[in-house]
Amino acid sequence: MSTAVVKPDTALDAALRLVTCGSVDDGKSTLIGRLLLDSRAVLQDQLASVQRSGQTDLALLTDGLQAEREQGITIDVAYRYFNTTGRKFILGDAPGHEQYTRNMVTAASSADVALVLIDASKLDWRSECPELLPQTRRHSLLVKLLRVPFIVFVVNKLDAVADPQVAFGHIRAALSAFASEAGIRVEAVVPISALLGHNVVDARPDWCGYPGPSLLALLERLSLKPAALESPFAFPVQWVEKCHDSSDTSQSRRLFWGRVASGRLSPGQTVRVHPSGQSAKVVQVLDHSRRAGAGAAGRTAGLTLDRELDISRGDLLLSTQDHQTTAQARATVAWMDEEALVPGRSYWALQGHRWVKARVTRIIEQLEIHSLQARPADHLATNAIGKIELAFQEPLALRPYAQCRALGALILVDSASHRTAGAVLIETP
Numbered sequence: 001m002s003t004a005v006v007k008p009d010t011a012l013d014a015a016l017r018l019v020t021c022g023s024v025d026d027g028k029s030t031l032i033g034r035l036l037l038d039s040r041a042v043l044q045d046q047l048a049s050v051q052r053s054g055q056t057d058l059a060l061l062t063d064g065l066q067a068e069r070e071q072g073i074t075i076d077v078a079y080r081y082f083n084t085t086g087r088k089f090i091l092g093d094a095p096g097h098e099q100y101t102r103n104m105v106t107a108a109s110s111a112d113v114a115l116v117l118i119d120a121s122k123l124d125w126r127s128e129c130p131e132l133l134p135q136t137r138r139h140s141l142l143v144k145l146l147r148v149p150f151i152v153f154v155v156n157k158l159d160a161v162a163d164p165q166v167a168f169g170h171i172r173a174a175l176s177a178f179a180s181e182a183g184i185r186v187e188a189v190v191p192i193s194a195l196l197g198h199n200v201v202d203a204r205p206d207w208c209g210y211p212g213p214s215l216l217a218l219l220e221r222l223s224l225k226p227a228a229l230e231s232p233f234a235f236p237v238q239w240v241e242k243c244h245d246s247s248d249t250s251q252s253r254r255l256f257w258g259r260v261a262s263g264r265l266s267p268g269q270t271v272r273v274h275p276s277g278q279s280a281k282v283v284q285v286l287d288h289s290r291r292a293g294a295g296a297a298g299r300t301a302g303l304t305l306d307r308e309l310d311i312s313r314g315d316l317l318l319s320t321q322d323h324q325t326t327a328q329a330r331a332t333v334a335w336m337d338e339e340a341l342v343p344g345r346s347y348w349a350l351q352g353h354r355w356v357k358a359r360v361t362r363i364i365e366q367l368e369i370h371s372l373q374a375r376p377a378d379h380l381a382t383n384a385i386g387k388i389e390l391a392f393q394e395p396l397a398l399r400p401y402a403q404c405r406a407l408g409a410l411i412l413v414d415s416a417s418h419r420t421a422g423a424v425l426i427e428t429p
Contacts (some may be wrong), residue, residue: 015088016219019107019148021139022117027156031117031194032080032091035216038201039084086220105142105334105423109409112224113150113187114143115215118171121160125167129174137369140184141385145332145425147402150187150222153179154215158208159193168208182372187222190215229297233263233271233319234397234407236352237311241302255286256311257302261352261406262399263319265295265303273309274316274325274397280305314354316397325395326429330364332401333380333388337414337421341380341388347412347421349392357393358412364388390424398429 020028080091092111094104108114116139123130143151153175158164168191179186191208192199192215199207203214213221238258269282285295286302295301303317311317335341341360349358366377366386380386401408410424 017090017112019092019111023133023135026117026119027194034194114148121157153189165208231262234261235317237315253304262404271317327392327395330428332425334423335380350411362389401425
């Protein structure tokens with residue numbers, strides 16, 4: 001585990017999506033408030049609205065729900081946007097309570113960076129390897145399973161302990177041991193005080209024995225790799241637009257909009273429609289501002305085909321090779337429903353924009369978050385992580401989640417209550 005890793009200044013034009021994770025009251029909302037305030041992304045009227053008894057409560061800059069302000073906790077995921085001279089940021093403040101784990105998973109599923117906060121004042125920091133809180137371990141495992149590209153451990157509230165340097169050294173050792181055992185690749189471990197602003201935006205040289213850079217400087221230098229560019233082309237159709245310009249034959253056809261899940265798209269390319277199996281040639285590709293060009297993984301695109309086919313929201317346009325469909329899969333699941341997962345239960349499965357019935361045929365094992373050991377299980381309770389086997393009512397175009405987030409992720413929804421029940425990450429279709 002490195003103290004601070006920086007990347008070459010490439011691919012910095014893309015907005016960096018952040019999610020804050022960790023246990024309750026670790027200072028996630030305060031950290032985001034500090035980032036917004038010190039980077040001058042807060043207007044004066046916003047600042048005045050979060051004053052309490054003459055003091056600025058930074059957490060209120062993200063805790064927007066009335067219930068959140070009354071209880072002093074984060075319930076829903078709050079998103080904030082700001083720019084620096086280095087890049088654009090999208091900040092997602094996820095809740096720390098166990099009962100809101102599903103909200104954290106939602107935010108982390110699309111994040112580029114996970115900031116896992118650790119409250120130094122809650123741990124036995126005088127111990128050479130203090131025990132981490134269960135929710136810190138759970139959130140760290142979840143962001144690893146969700147394959148968030150960068151994971152940064154942020155040790156907060158070091159201003160509240162008697163010896164910040166000793167505390168940071170011991171906590172960093174505990175995080176290093178946990179990450180090594182769990183197979184988590186950590187970009188950096190950064191000591192901060194979100195309340196006082198130490199090492200968040202402005203560097204505090206050699207504070208806690210940490211040489212730098214500040215958290216914001218580190219985030220500005222992280223380089224994003226284009227998502228799944230070299231994988232076979234896949235395009236989930238999100239919206240079908242009927243074009244009315246009859247003067248242009250290409251524009252007289254329907255225009256299919258969506259976000260390219262993997263691969264590249266260009267005019268002249270032949271695509272296959274799932275589930276119908278029909279093929280057509282791409283005539284034109286538009287970007288999000290309707291300019292003609294090409295499409296690539298992670299980008300919004302619209303395309304027209306050389307012939308009319310019955311294509312609707314939820315269908316997939318795929319390359320004519322390298323894509324297989326299957327009605328069975330083995331997967332990792334993060335179970336979030338209050339009702340336990342048991343073999344034989346049927347759910348609605350959502351892949352992209354397509355719904356299909358799915359049945360849990362077998363629970364293989366459960367991962368114990370304390371020991372990090374797998375054990376046999378006949379059910380999965382709320383917030384459990386385990387491996388299962390699924391059978392689908394009709395074949396799906398699935399890919400391992402490690403290769404493609406879009407085609408390797410499913411949501412299970414209870415068919416009776418319509419509650420989101422589990423987040424599924426495909427291992428082997």
